[in-house]
Amino acid sequence: MRTDVSEELFDRARRVIPGGVNSPVRAFSAVGGTPRFLARGEGAYVHDVDGNRYLDLVGSWGPLICGHAHPSVVAAARSALEAGSSFGASTEGEVLLAEAIVDAVPSCEQVRLVSSGTEAAMSAVRLARAATGRDKVLKFVGHYHGHADALLAAAGSGVATLGIPGSPGVTAGATGDTVLVEWNDPEALREALAVHGDDTAAIIAEPVPANMNLVPPLDGFLATLREQATRHGALLIFDEVISGFRLSRGGAQQLHGVTPDLTVLGKVVGGGFPLAAFGGSAEVMGRLAPEGDVYQAGTLSGNPVAVAAGRAQLDLLTDEVYARLGAVTRRLADGVAAALADAGVPAQVTRHATLAGIVFADDAPVSYADVAAADQGRYAAFFRGMLDRGVYLAPSGFEVVFTSTALTDDDVEVVVDAAAATAAELAAG
Numbered sequence: 567m568r569t570d571v572s573e574e575l576f577d578r579a580r581r582v583i584p585g586g587v588n589s590p591v592r593a594f595s596a597v598g599g600t601p602r603f604l605a606r607g608e609g610a611y612v613h614d615v616d617g618n619r620y621l622d623l624v625g626s627w628g629p630l631i632c633g634h635a636h637p638s639v640v641a642a643a644r645s646a647l648e649a650g651s652s653f654g655a656s657t658e659g660e661v662l663l664a665e666a667i668v669d670a671v672p673s674c675e676q677v678r679l680v681s682s683g684t685e686a687a688m689s690a691v692r693l694a695r696a697a698t699g700r701d702k703v704l705k706f707v708g709h710y711h712g713h714a715d716a717l718l719a720a721a722g723s724g725v726a727t728l729g730i731p732g733s734p735g736v737t738a739g740a741t742g743d744t745v746l747v748e749w750n751d752p753e754a755l756r757e758a759l760a761v762h763g764d765d766t767a768a769i770i771a772e773p774v775p776a777n778m779n780l781v782p783p784l785d786g787f788l789a790t791l792r793e794q795a796t797r798h799g800a801l802l803i804f805d806e807v808i809s810g811f812r813l814s815r816g817g818a819q820q821l822h823g824v825t826p827d828l829t830v831l832g833k834v835v836g837g838g839f840p841l842a843a844f845g846g847s848a849e850v851m852g853r854l855a856p857e858g859d860v861y862q863a864g865t866l867s868g869n870p871v872a873v874a875a876g877r878a879q880l881d882l883l884t885d886e887v888y889a890r891l892g893a894v895t896r897r898l899a900d901g902v903a904a905a906l907a908d909a910g911v912p913a914q915v916t917r918h919a920t921l922a923g924i925v926f927a928d929d930a931p932v933s934y935a936d937v938a939a940a941d942q943g944r945y946a947a948f949f950r951g952m953l954d955r956g957v958y959l960a961p962s963g964f965e966v967v968f969t970s971t972a973l974t975d976d977d978v979e980v981v982v983d984a985a986a987a988t989a990a991e992l993a994a995g
């Protein structure tokens with residue numbers, strides 16, 4: 567496979583961009599090899615600058631649930647762009663997108679639109695602190711809520727990939743009010759709240775964690791979060807930046823029937839553009855300026871092009887679409903699991919509705935520690951084997967498999983065949 571154009575661009579990139587990338591996991595540090603510079607995407611496929619084509623199972627890390635350059639998303643964005651890229655004043659599209667979100671997501675009576683998931687999570691935490699008059703935030707080890715200082719303690723995703731415990735530059739003061747608890751451990755949660763309950767403004771969680779590979783909640787754990795938050799007078803924040811509009815139209819909260827106080831959205835909701843949101847009850851959201859006293863603002867918030875793309879994508883996402891995507895994801899996950907098992911490679915392919923994850927371990931992971939203890943070297947080898955065969959998986963064993971409605975049965979076969987060939991290679995050592 568030719569990669570010389572990507573290699574040359576990566577060399578040039580490293581001179582002018584730290585590490586050659588604008589977000590760390592893109593650099594392939596965890597898996598080795600040359601990060602591909604992508605030129606074009608259509609449906610389930612992407613093309614790199616060397617002329618290689620890959621079946622894409624990253625989908626821009628989640629936003630592209632309908633595949634690349636979906637005609638109706640492109641048309642909506644183009645027509646919005648031709649009417650002006652940004653006004654810094656209100657537009658009709660913002661109202662329509664907010665109405666669509668409020669209609670779909672059980673916990674949201676009001677939402678505010680922002681430009682990134684990081685910003686949305688940071689703002690939700692600020693709001694929770696203001697609403698409760700408390701300082702502490704309880705987060706789970708390995709959950710990722712963007713790179714705001716207070717939430718950058720034992721975070722997943724790129725932080726996990728790089729093995730950075732938090733990050734230099736984050737002060738002890740910034741994370742001093744962040745309490746860390748192991749995921750899927752109700753006893754640890756109760757113990758932490760027994761100590762910090764009176765000072766805890768919020769429990770924040772990815773309801774279906776997907777930044778430490780895929781580690782779904784054990785039965786009843788989300789209900790325990792709800793019960794414990796209520797008991798201690800803390801707000802429950804679900805960070806549904808990945809799970810929102812992906813697991814179901816109403817996200818993990820709809821799928822699991824557990825309603826948080828605040829919800830953080832991103833990725834799918836923006837249709838591939840920089841758009842995110844946070845929402846909750848009208849009472850709590852009413853604390854935001856200009857109605858209330860909690861400051862939060864953004865020059866490009868509710869950007870008309872992003873809003874148009876987001877609306878167009880949400881319009882495509884009916885219950886039938888989620889059912890079909892779930893079935894495709896199941897076929898893909900089962901096929902890859904069977905390919906690895908047939909070759910005698912110990913692996914766990916976890917699936918939860920429309921999300922999947924591949925971990926090289928003997929048992930299904932239930933915590934961050936389980937994923938960290940899995941064979942990351944083997945994930946890297948699997949990644950490289952799949953890439954050589956034209957399947958683009960996430961370049962880190964701490965990420966998940968993102969399927970899209972553009973995947974056909976034939977595409978699933980391509981993935982399963984590549985997995986079988988790669989598994990045989992791994993088994994042969």
Ligand SMILES: *Cc1c(COP(=O)(O)O)cnc(C)c1O
Pocket residue numbers: 681682683684685687710711712713772777805806807808832833842
């Ligand atoms: C991606 C992600 C974020 C951060 O969103 P950005 O748009 O990258 O800032 C926050 N929370 C979760 C769960 C995410 O997956």
